[in-house]
Amino acid sequence: MRDVVIIGVGQTRVEEHWGKSLRHMAHDAVMAAMKDAGIETADALYVGNMLSGELGGQEHVGALVADFIGLRGIEAMKVEAACASGAAALRVGMFAVASGIHDVVMVCGVEKMTDAVGDEVTSGLATAADQEYEVSQGISFVGLNALLMRRYMHQFDVKHEHFAGFAVNAHKNGANNPNAMFQSPIKAETYLRASMIADPINLMDSSPVCDGAACVILAPADGYRARAKAHILASAVATDSLAIHDRRDPLTLDAVALSSQKAYAQARITPTDVDLFEVHDAFTIMAALSLEAAGFAPRGRGVCMAVDNEIGIEGRLPISTMGGLKSRGHPVGATGVYQIVEVVAQLTGQAGKNQVQGARIGMAQNIGGSGATVITHILGGV
Amino acid sequence: MSIPRNWRTRQQRYSLKAEVCNTCNKHIFPPRDVCPHCAAEKQSWTNLSGQGEVFSYTTMYNAPAGFEEYAPYTMALVKLAEGPMVTAQLTDVDAQDVKIGMPVEMVTRKLSQEGEEGQILYGYKFRPMLREAA
Numbered sequence: 001m002r003d004v005v006i007i008g009v010g011q012t013r014v015e016e017h018w019g020k021s022l023r024h025m026a027h028d029a030v031m032a033a034m035k036d037a038g039i040e041t042a043d044a045l046y047v048g049n050m051l052s053g054e055l056g057g058q059e060h061v062g063a064l065v066a067d068f069i070g071l072r073g074i075e076a077m078k079v080e081a082a083c084a085s086g087a088a089a090l091r092v093g094m095f096a097v098a099s100g101i102h103d104v105v106m107v108c109g110v111e112k113m114t115d116a117v118g119d120e121v122t123s124g125l126a127t128a129a130d131q132e133y134e135v136s137q138g139i140s141f142v143g144l145n146a147l148l149m150r151r152y153m154h155q156f157d158v159k160h161e162h163f164a165g166f167a168v169n170a171h172k173n174g175a176n177n178p179n180a181m182f183q184s185p186i187k188a189e190t191y192l193r194a195s196m197i198a199d200p201i202n203l204m205d206s207s208p209v210c211d212g213a214a215c216v217i218l219a220p221a222d223g224y225r226a227r228a229k230a231h232i233l234a235s236a237v238a239t240d241s242l243a244i245h246d247r248r249d250p251l252t253l254d255a256v257a258l259s260s261q262k263a264y265a266q267a268r269i270t271p272t273d274v275d276l277f278e279v280h281d282a283f284t285i286m287a288a289l290s291l292e293a294a295g296f297a298p299r300g301r302g303v304c305m306a307v308d309n310e311i312g313i314e315g316r317l318p319i320s321t322m323g324g325l326k327s328r329g330h331p332v333g334a335t336g337v338y339q340i341v342e343v344v345a346q347l348t349g350q351a352g353k354n355q356v357q358g359a360r361i362g363m364a365q366n367i368g369g370s371g372a373t374v375i376t377h378i379l380g381g382v
Numbered sequence: 383m384s385i386p387r388n389w390r391t392r393q394q395r396y397s398l399k400a401e402v403c404n405t406c407n408k409h410i411f412p413p414r415d416v417c418p419h420c421a422a423e424k425q426s427w428t429n430l431s432g433q434g435e436v437f438s439y440t441t442m443y444n445a446p447a448g449f450e451e452y453a454p455y456t457m458a459l460v461k462l463a464e465g466p467m468v469t470a471q472l473t474d475v476d477a478q479d480v481k482i483g484m485p486v487e488m489v490t491r492k493l494s495q496e497g498e499e500g501q502i503l504y505g506y507k508f509r510p511m512l513r514e515a516a
């Protein structure tokens with residue numbers, strides 16, 4: 001297997017792109033990444049996307065995007081793993097380069113959510129859950145996370161206000177990211193006063209519905225070392241039951257633990273070596289549970305990292321350094337690629353006011369559903 | 383949910399039709415081809431008592447399509463007496479009276495309706511356990 005490096009990155013701002021369709025957003029991100037990498041073509045394109053069929057009636061977006069960006073003829077396909085589709089596409093791109101099948105590969109995560117109305121988006125997101133035994137009972141994706149949060153608060157004697165730090169940190173970091181959906185900081189009081197969606201989850205616990213596209217260009221280390229921005233030190237996937245009620249223990253994200261441990265072993269590091277962590281904070285409860293299962297906090301204590309402010313840029317473990325899913329936004333199938341673009345920014349000293357000083361090792365974790373697919377990538381600086 | 387899909391899962395939704403693993407003796411709901419506990423393939427049919435307790439709950443203010451007539455309503459994770467856990471709506475109870483650990487029992491109710499002319503889906507919900515008169 002060959003070592004794989006990232007030689008270019010590109011992204012569009014995450015927002016409600018009413019003036020742009022999925023193909024235009026993908027085009028913008030891919031062109032930015034190709035320019036960044038100094039390339040004019042590639043061997044293959046893998047598109048991470050979850051909802052193009054459900055919300056836009058458009059599947060087959062691999063060929064669609066390849067044609068639209070002027071590369072008709074190249075290998076292209078869509079990769080889907082619910083909200084982890086972006087990282088799944090990256091992993092497929094890695095297979096192609098590491099195996100020697102291809103040299104230069106483009107990975108684009110893209111999602112168009114705001115063409116649909118609220119009901120359709122709610123149903124679309126729920127396709128990540130078990131249709132026959134969760135969704136058919138009347139639960140939504142937010143509702144599933146609310147069940148986890150309520151139990152967490154009960155079992156570990158935690159109050160809702162203790163989660164405020166996750167939202168405050170995300171918005172503080174998003175304020176300095178020109179590509180973030182929300183670019184203004186919030187106060188803890190804003191979090192406490194936010195309107196309830198499915199109690200205890202309120203608007204400030206959840207990531208927004210939005211559009212976006214991001215792209216990274218992969219190549220083998222041999223031959224591209226001089227142009228490398230970051231090395232992919234680890235890429236690991238683990239799975240769990242789709243339904244929360246089928247889990248060994250609903251409050252332990254087993255697939256996060258397994259995926260993280262595999263990644264640490266591949267990169268030959270321990271959690272203490274990680275300089276920053278792009279966590280899948282689709283909901284504040286997911287941030288807490290992920291920090292625990294990934295080995296950064298003991299069980300039931302993940303939320304304390306927010307309370308004690310250990311997650312800021314200067315903290316013990318900076319998370320969501322460019323705003324995370326909460327503030328940068330969560331265009332679901334694109335999120336995993338945004339995370340990688342942001343880790344590369346940190347490792348190349350391009351993170352501006354949010355730069356984690358001396359960052360050498362960055363981890364990104366993209367979660368599909370409420371923890372059924374977990375994909376961890378660890379990147380190293382050059 | 384399509385009519386054949388509804389029909390295929392009717393026994394699970396109307397009567398919590400479940401399995402016992404012939405190898406590890408654990409209860410399995412919903413039925414599967416492979417035991418999630420020990421990966422053995424042979425199971426026997428069984429019925430569950432329908433009794434359990436609330437493991438967690440949430441009040442849904444934004445109901446998904448087909449469930450609007452009940453909003454706001456309370457969804458729960460119910461830990462069944464025999465071991466499996468299910469996701470289900472609570473009924474015959476006010477949201478503010480729901481507590482984690484509360485004993486509940488299964489009832490068959492209307493779950494959702496797909497529009498004015500669409501099929502009506504029935505299935506399990508859970509209500510507070512009715513105490514026998516002393």
Ligand SMILES: [Zn+2]
Pocket residue numbers: 403404405406407408417418419420421422
């Ligand atoms: Zn068994």
